[in-house]
Amino acid sequence: MKAQHQQHTQDELGSHRKLTRTQMQNQERILAAALTEFSRFGFRGTTVDQIATGSGMSKANILYYFRRKNDIYLAVLEKTLENWLEPLQSMDPAGDPQQELWKYIKTKIHLSRTAPEASRLFASEILQGAPLLKPFLESELKDVVDANCKVLQQWIDEGKLIDAPPLHLIFMIWAATQHYADFATQINALTRDNEEQIFSDAETTLKKVLLRGMLRTPEH
Amino acid sequence: MKAQHQQHTQDELGSHRKLTRTQMQNQERILAAALTEFSRFGFRGTTVDQIATGSGMSKANILYYFRRKNDIYLAVLEKTLENWLEPLQSMDPAGDPQQELWKYIKTKIHLSRTAPEASRLFASEILQGAPLLKPFLESELKDVVDANCKVLQQWIDEGKLIDAPPLHLIFMIWAATQHYADFATQINALTRDNEEQIFSDAETTLKKVLLRGMLRTPEH
DNA sequence: TGATTTCTTGACCAATTGGTTAAATTACGA
DNA sequence: TCGTAATTTAACCAATTGGTCAAGAAATCA
8 A cells, every 4th residue: 555655656747657547537637727726826826725626626636646736736837838838939040031920929829819827827937936937948948039039130130120139029929929818807807809809909919010010121 | 902903903094094103114114025925926825924024024013014914915006006007197199109109118118127026916916817906907997098099099090000909009018018027037037138238128129119010100 | 256456535634824912012292 | 201002022823724544435457
């Protein structure tokens, strides 16, 4: 019985023993509920009981699958990161700046719409000073960003983009797109448009302003 | 002694009895420390003890000035709101759009630099679903925003601004400027520029992109 | 089917947390 | 300077919270 528990411990995040169906299902449920809570209340503001209630399981059972609250948070962060980093991959330096930029922006908006909780989870982590995410920010994320900056800088050098610090151009895109996820509550308090309308307007507005503001179009 | 306590209770937020010097000083200290904690960890994630430590007072003394943790949070929100709403006042419809817009943006950037914790406090509240701020968002803030939208719409009608939903233009300005406060941790993980440099770059970038993107300049 | 492993939870525990109280200390006006 | 009101805190309390454990229920497998 002790041995069994030991083994389970190892499984949690590290080793790659095959998981039973129940294990996978329940972990999914837990992580889904945890994402909802953590993205609203942050790590400290979320209780294991909230996650239990949210997932319809007992607290003890939650802690059977993840031994510590910290482990749940870690697992949620890790899982969410995957989906998040992927669309941020480098733009194609050989492609058309207008198209590449628009593709990037559109992807980010789409992410804000389909995965707002993920966006809020990171916002919450970063507000807290990114205690767990900092290493990631400084390594993986930085690499991706550096690559994107290089591409933008090349376009600037080629006279295709306005002359501005590429990093801040990226910040502006991130900010403008994530706003629709992170500040959804505020937006909903300020307009009665439905989600459909909001994101439709967001897309056209961001397209107009950002592309118009960033691209250097000789003929205009 | 009971009467004294009763009186003190009334003072907390409502009545306008004159406060002693110590009262004002200590309330300041408490609110300052509370802002720091709440803006990082949100309401639920912050403990009264943290605020006590942060302000160098005993927990019991904190609760002498504010009877409940909730009261502290409320007081911080209220106090912070004042500084926040003021610079968002209406732009002058008779003024030059370029100048008015730039003034607005510059003010918001300045706010992000000088009062980042205030920005983060609101971000945190809104992430949590704005349980306390919602009434404010739907009334005072909405009024200010509506007024600004009207001005922007007029400029659009006059052909001075691109045709886009004014609300979303405002969102973009808010997002791009507040990003430098709310995501400071992330920004600091991605660049080694000092604050001076970051905000200088932010200003020029936002000026270029946003004005360029939003203004309709016939001669260009 | 029977044995074994996995899953689930009620009961429990210790630490933390929001909040109270009584008593001591300090500030201050007459 | 004295007395009163304001300030401060140690000690305490009840509720909440993260986490454990033993024992029962369900699934799995030989």
